[in-house]
Amino acid sequence: RKEVEQDPGPFNVPEGATVAFNCTYSNSASQSFFWYRQDCRKEPKLLMSVYSSGNEDGRFTAQLNRASQYISLLIRDSKLSDSATYLCVVKGSGGFKTIFGAGTRLFVKA
Amino acid sequence: SQTIHQWPATLVQPVGSPLSLECTVEGTSNPNLYWYRQAAGRGLQLLFYSVGIGQISSEVPQNLSASRPQDRQFILSSKKLLLSDSGFYLCAWTTSIREGYGYTFGSGTRLTVV
Numbered sequence: 001r002k003e004v005e006q007d008p009g010p011f012n013v014p015e016g017a018t019v020a021f022n023c024t025y026s027n028s029a030s031q032s033f034f035w036y037r038q039d040c041r042k043e044p045k046l047l048m049s050v051y052s053s054g055n056e057d058g059r060f061t062a063q064l065n066r067a068s069q070y071i072s073l074l075i076r077d078s079k080l081s082d083s084a085t086y087l088c089v090v091k092g093s094g095g096f097k098t099i100f101g102a103g104t105r106l107f108v109k110a
Numbered sequence: 111s112q113t114i115h116q117w118p119a120t121l122v123q124p125v126g127s128p129l130s131l132e133c134t135v136e137g138t139s140n141p142n143l144y145w146y147r148q149a150a151g152r153g154l155q156l157l158f159y160s161v162g163i164g165q166i167s168s169e170v171p172q173n174l175s176a177s178r179p180q181d182r183q184f185i186l187s188s189k190k191l192l193l194s195d196s197g198f199y200l201c202a203w204t205t206s207i208r209e210g211y212g213y214t215f216g217s218g219t220r221l222t223v224v
Contacts, residue, residue, distance in 0.1 A: 034212045043200055043215040044154070087154075089212070098213065100146075102153035 001026055003099045006088050010105035017078045021104050023071040023088030032091040033064055035073045037084045038103065044087055047073075078108045112137035116201045116216030123223055129174075129188040131219050133201030136182065141203040143184040144213065145176055148198040160184060161206060196223045 006023045013019050021035075033050035048055065050062040050071055061074040071088055088101035116133045123129060135141050145157040156169045158176035166176050173192060177185045184201055201216040 032211075036212075041198075041220070043218045044213075046212040046214070049212060098156070100154040 003027060004088055004090050004101040006086075006101040006104050008104070009085075010107055012107045012109065013078055015078055015080060015108055015110055017108075018074065018076050019078055019106065020075075021073045021086050021088070021106075023073075023101055025069050025071070025088075025090045025099070027090070027092065027099075028066075028069060030069075030090045030092055033062075033071050034089040034091070035060075035062060035071075036087040036089055036100075038087060039084050044100075047086070075106075078106075080108050080110060082106060083108045112203075112214065114201060114203055114214055114216045116219060118219055119217065120220045121222070123191050123221065125193055125223055126190045129186070129191055129195070129221070131186040131199055131201075131221075133184045133186075133216055134182055135184075135203045138182070138203070138205065140181060140206050142206050143178065144202040144204075145184065145186045146200040146202060146215075148200065150197070154200070158186070191223045193223050196221055 004025050007021055011019055035047040036044040037047045038044040048057050048062050050064045052064050054063045059076045063072045075082055083106055085103040085105045087103045091098045113136045142161050144159045146154045147157055148154050158166055158168055160166050160178045163178055163181055174188050199219045202213040204213045205211045
């Protein structure tokens with residue numbers, strides 16, 4: 001089993017749609033969780049951290065379920081500019097062992 | 111504010127040639143530094159990380175090496191490149207002080223070994 005697994009992609013959605021990405025992790029001792037966005041041929045950029053109580057940033061909502069070792073990202077009212085690859089990131093205690101998921105590709109179409 | 115610089119942006123090198131990629135961070139002290147590689151259409155592979163000057167940990171045995179001659183400088187090297195070394199190389203930093211702090215990546219070097 002991979003340490004971090006994400007939904008296989010690509011996701012093709014129309015503008016205005018709501019789309020959800022899921023991610024599971026295998027190490028129950030994981031401490032910090034993030035979602036990154038990577039545009040084609042660019043570096044990954046931090047989209048948002050994921051907190052135990054869940055958190056929202058505009059159209060983006062992240063959820064963490066420690067019992068199920070599951071993270072999610074919800075994008076509401078999708079825009080064309082949301083097209084990118086979304087990476088789930090899990091960080092262990094001490095900060096050195098950080099695992100990046102392989103990413104889920106999202107295409108938002110007009 | 112903190113910034114991370116990585117160069118060159120693109121590089122085409124023949125097989126067997128040496129490699130040196132440089133990364134510097136500004137606006138912070140004692141960062142944790144990382145080198146990642148991303149093959150085309152693949153996820154990120156951690157190559158090296160460093161928690162201080164001269165301290166390097168290798169995650170994957172290969173013909174690459176890393177050095178940290180100064181607190182905010184991280185260098186990736188190879189004496190002889192292989193075709194399989196082609197990829198997108200990313201330097202990243204994170205704070206060594208706070209837990210729960212994400213990584214910030216440099217803009218990357220796209221290496222093609224021919």
